[in-house]
Amino acid sequence: MSTLSISPAFVSSSVRMPRVAAAPTVKLTQRGRVVVVLAFLAIALVVMMSLSGWATASRDGGTPEPTRTIEVQPGDTLYGIAGTIASPGHIRDMVQHIEQLNSLTGASLTVGQKIAIPLH
Numbered sequence: 001m002s003t004l005s006i007s008p009a010f011v012s013s014s015v016r017m018p019r020v021a022a023a024p025t026v027k028l029t030q031r032g033r034v035v036v037v038l039a040f041l042a043i044a045l046v047v048m049m050s051l052s053g054w055a056t057a058s059r060d061g062g063t064p065e066p067t068r069t070i071e072v073q074p075g076d077t078l079y080g081i082a083g084t085i086a087s088p089g090h091i092r093d094m095v096q097h098i099e100q101l102n103s104l105t106g107a108s109l110t111v112g113q114k115i116a117i118p119l120h
Helices: 030-054 078-085 091-102
Strands: 067-071 114-118
Touching (some): 078 091, 078 114
Antiparallel strands (some): 067 114
């Protein structure tokens, strides 16, 4: 790649170029910074309020799912419990459903824990 640059050697010495004053730099004072931040926050608030209508909840609670409560025994696993109530081939889906019903994170159970399982 090549570049082209013009140096003062190409300018005739009899022609003097006028000096251009350097552009002044913008410096914000403390008050100016506060105004800029507050203006940004106001714009962000207006945008959030205008988009908040998309995040409305309905008054319908949905239909409650019939469940029963069991107590976890020694040796029980979430997959074992799901395997006893799920139809063949749908154990993984039942595990996810039980986790969702009980707000479980991961497949960790403790002995004596009471969990809700769906009636099927």
